[in-house]
Amino acid sequence: MTPADDAPPQVRPLIWMRPERGARGPRPAHSRADIAAAGIRLADAEGIEAVSLRRVAGELGTGTTTLYRYIATKDELFDLMIDSAMGEHEPPAPTGDWRADLRAIAHANRALVLRHPWLAALPATRPALGPNSLAWLEATYATVAPLGLAPDEVLARVGTLLTFVRGHVIDELAEQEAARRSGMDMTRWLATQARYGETIIGSGRYPNLSRLMLAARTPHADDRYERIFRHGVNHILAGLAPGHPARH
Secondary structure (H helix, E strand, O other): OOOOOOOOOOOOOOHHHOOOOOOOOOOOOOOHHHHHHHHHHHHHHHOHHHOOHHHHHHHHOOOHHHHOOOOOOHHHHHHHHHHHHHOOOOOOOOOOEHHHHHHHHHHHHHHHHHHOHHHHHOOOOOOOOOHHHHHHHHHHHHHOHHHOOOHHHHHHHHHHHHHHHHHHHHHHHHHHHHHHHHOOOHHHHHHHOHHHHHHHHHHOOOHHHHHHHHHOOHHHOOOHHHHHHHHHHHHHHHHHOOOOOOEO
16 A cells, blocks of 8 residues: 555535635626525425525526536535524624523524524534634633633533524424424314323323323413423523522
């Protein structure tokens, strides 16, 4: 084996490290913002599966080959779309109350994914590190900076909150899809389960579950997802740094 055989493959610089337009050649007919907007329109209307370089090129009135002058892969297209969506709103202004600030960020993240459900289908473990995404990450981690946590603790604790947000929104979107597919919202679906629920309770085999089925009000509330999300975020924030007061 020669040294050349053992060399790592050439890696194209990340899109964020490449200039949007080259120093030579004609002025580009489109911008990265145009490409991201076209991809977002498709994803919002038809889902992330509908997004391809060919479809985006068609949205822009150009050819797929031309699109490769701007982006190299579909993953780069997704990165542009994510960062563009993140730039729709700036991070909430800090108040000095770290729990309130994290709570605002959690609610903003939920609202973003509900506006653009396709975001939930993209892996969170490989974030798009464009300028808008970086601004949100910086704002998020800045909220807990006064707590003096070790770096790995910051990642673990803030990550717990963001994982809850993502999981909750995925469930919320799944319920929306189930309602669309079945033609029944949650209230109507629960009504169809009533007789079976009586059988479960009457069996006496599930006392803890039965108590919840009889007494819990949240599953029947019109704003059930708002309630579940608000309570979940509050519980996570209460345990995030129990030895630290909310305001610094």
